[in-house]
Amino acid sequence: MSRRNQLGDLQLAIMRVLWSEGEASASAVHRALWDERGLAPTTIATMLRKMEHKGVVSHALEGRKFVYRPETTEAGVRRSMVEQLAQRLFGGDVAAFASYLISENEIDSAELSELEKLVAQKSRKEKETR
Amino acid sequence: MSRRNQLGDLQLAIMRVLWSEGEASASAVHRALWDERGLAPTTIATMLRKMEHKGVVSHALEGRKFVYRPETTEAGVRRSMVEQLAQRLFGGDVAAFASYLISENEIDSAELSELEKLVAQKSRKEKETR
DNA sequence: ACTTGTTAACTACCCAGGTAGTACTATCGT
DNA sequence: ACGATAGTACTACCTGGGTAGTTAACAAGT
Known part of the structure; x- marks a missing residue:
């Protein structure tokens, strides 16, 4: 669901x-990503604004700077993105x-072996509920 | 690899x-996708041209119409796309x-049970090669 | 030869991700 | 009080996916 x-x-x-x-404030995000990406501060700020428009983050005025908060969960994002790829490549299977x-x-x-355990567990549960 | x-x-x-x-020719593709998408023929043609530019298809003149051929395999595409998502969401794990x-x-x-079998099989092979 | 229909090229939009410069504003240190 | 600094807003540009109209070439039917 939801693009x-x-x-x-x-x-x-x-x-x-x-x-x-x-x-985190825009500059805090910028600092956090500096090593890994080295982007201009304005790039981060612009992106955050775009993301707010999209609805995935929100901002609040704290003192005189913006503080951004996530408006979506990691689990939700993972879910949607995996689901979309599953749809595209495997028809949802x-x-x-x-x-x-x-x-x-x-x-x-x-x-x-972890996977084996996991599958076995799920398989067992499946049988119990029937 | 390869975007x-x-x-x-x-x-x-x-x-x-x-x-x-x-x-398939552009119009053949258009016909094939008509039911599912109902797009204008030019949309398909434009997309095919863009895809050729990108290198995923090529065209040959056959009689007086273009015939497009895939220049990449389904397996390759699947691989890349899954890999990218794995990278993005699970750090490649x-x-x-x-x-x-x-x-x-x-x-x-x-x-x-199919999955269970698959994992078990792979697990066994893994041990043999070590 | 002229009209009609198919096909391909060109051009144009819109949207979103990504990147960043410039301008404005407010705050802070001296 | 004033200049430096930090933070935000605005604007712009590029890329690529997606969608399609308009135009040009050409083949074919009458």
């Missing part, structure tokens, strides 16, 4: 800062998607 | 036609991605 939660790369980076800080991920990628054995 | 393989929605739809037909897909979505029990 509102479809975020670009920079937008995600910004959201990650906001999610981890809870809230999540199992096919998972199966693809597992068979077409390197996964070390520790992680494989 | 060339990042396709939009319409582009994917067009590629799907080309992949399944092997090759495929196992985390798979784990997310499985735990956060409805998957019926038949598919769960």
Whole structure:
């Protein structure tokens, strides 16, 4: 649902800062992303304004500077974005998607056993509720 | 790798036609997508030109009409697009991605056993090669 | 030869992500 | 009181996806 939660790369980076800080001013976000991206402060500020217009963040006046807060959760964004890709590539078939991920990628054995456990667990639960 | 393989929605739809037909003229693609999208023929033609510029299709003159051929495979596109999302959302951690897909979505029990089998198989292979 | 229909080229928009310069304003240190 | 600094607003530009109208070329029917 909602194309509102479809975020670009920079937008995600910004959201990650906001999610981890809870809230942050434009300059704080800028500082947080400086090492990784080296963008101009105005770029961050502009992006934040665009994101507010889109509804994924909101701002409040605190003292004399803006403080931005996330208006969407990481889980929600993940959900929407994964869902969209699942739709586009696998016609919404999540199992096919998972199966693809597992068979077409390197996964070390520790992680494989984790996955095995997870699937087994879910499988068990599935049977209980029926 | 390659942002060339990042396709939009319409582009994917067009590629799907080309992949399944092997090759097709602009109007053939238009006909194939008419029911599902109802777009103007020029829209398809324009998109095909843009896609050629991008390098994902090529055209050849056949008689007096263009015939477009895919220059990228479905597997390649899937790979790139999944990889990009994995990067964006899970820092490239495929196992985390798979784990997310499985735990956060409805998957019926038949598919769960399939997954179980798949993981077990891969796990076994992993051990053999070490 | 003239009209008609198909196809391709060109051009134009809109939208959103991304990037940033410039201008304005308010605050702070001296 | 004044200049430096910080922070925001406005504007602009590029790219790429998506959508389509207009025009030009040409083939074919009558």
